[in-house]
Amino acid sequence: MEIGYKLKEIKFKITQEKINQFAEFSGDFNPIHVDEEFAKMAGLGGTIAHGAIGMGYIMKMLHSEFGKDFYERGRFIIKFISPMRPGFELKTFGEVKEISNDTIYLSIGIEKVDDASKLIVGEAWIGKGAHSSDG
Amino acid sequence: MKFCELEVGERFPAVRYEIPDEKINEYRKIFGETENSLPPFLCCLYAVKPLFEKYSIQPGTIHAFQEVELFKEIKLEERAFRSYGEVKEKYSKRGKNYAVFEITTEDSRGNVVHRIKFGFVIPE
Numbered sequence: 001m002e003i004g005y006k007l008k009e010i011k012f013k014i015t016q017e018k019i020n021q022f023a024e025f026s027g028d029f030n031p032i033h034v035d036e037e038f039a040k041m042a043g044l045g046g047t048i049a050h051g052a053i054g055m056g057y058i059m060k061m062l063h064s065e066f067g068k069d070f071y072e073r074g075r076f077i078i079k080f081i082s083p084m085r086p087g088f089e090l091k092t093f094g095e096v097k098e099i100s101n102d103t104i105y106l107s108i109g110i111e112k113v114d115d116a117s118k119l120i121v122g123e124a125w126i127g128k129g130a131h132s133s134d135g
Numbered sequence: 136m137k138f139c140e141l142e143v144g145e146r147f148p149a150v151r152y153e154i155p156d157e158k159i160n161e162y163r164k165i166f167g168e169t170e171n172s173l174p175p176f177l178c179c180l181y182a183v184k185p186l187f188e189k190y191s192i193q194p195g196t197i198h199a200f201q202e203v204e205l206f207k208e209i210k211l212e213e214r215a216f217r218s219y220g221e222v223k224e225k226y227s228k229r230g231k232n233y234a235v236f237e238i239t240t241e242d243s244r245g246n247v248v249h250r251i252k253f254g255f256v257i258p259e
Contacts, residue, residue, distance in 0.1 A: 022165060030192065030194060051201070060176075068208050071175060071208040071209070074205040075203065077200065078200060079199065080197075080201075132204065134247075
């Protein structure tokens with residue numbers, strides 16, 4: 001693996017059905033996700049997906065690439081910078097930025113398929129120096 | 136959960152739980168097939184239990200950021216876990232109130248499987 005290497009992307013679509021399914025799955029029925037009127041009143045312009053849906057796909061991408069190493073020596077930080085809305089076609093992205101001390105450092109996130117605008121951005125570390133605390 | 140009532144360092148009681156088969160099936164429906172290990176994402180979702188048992192989340196609370204550290208691959212048959220945590224940080228930035236919660240999860244033998252930090256924007 002070299003600097004500039006791009007991880008295999010995962011494409012997915014946000015639908016209200018998927019959001020509702022995730023609300024059932026997680027038990028998170030915050031009305032900003034499932035109640036269109038409440039979400040509009042809250043100034044969000046409509047329902048937005050749980051950020052954790054994006055996180056789930058990012059974890060899947062990292063595991064697909066790094067396997068057990070990610071599960072045992074992985075760390076990531078992500079920020080939810082723009083809402084994932086019903087109808088959005090999205091994909092994960094990941095790119096190796098640095099390799100040092102047996103640790104791979106990557107930029108990661110979720111972007112829209114049509115214009116590549118970023119909705120979730122973050123960083124990941126895989127390897128011996130990945131952890132910031134003791135397990 | 137009210138911002139003014141949160142105290143940094145305040146701990147929430149540990150909870151024990153088991154992840155049932157149906158949750159793994161629901162995970163597969165949303166994210167696709169799993170392999171031979173339990174997706175840590177599932178454990179992360181369950182790990183928020185102590186947080187939600189301690190505080191009721193106000194409508195309008197927004198999940199702003201997330202940090203996850205993974206320490207151990209979990210075999211698919213491992214289902215029993217214990218999670219505990221604390222209020223790690225609280226601050227205001229650009230007119231918004233942020234709270235950061237840290238949760239650690241252990242397997243049935245006491246091995247740490249992950250440590251996660253949730254950052255929320257909390258309405259007044």
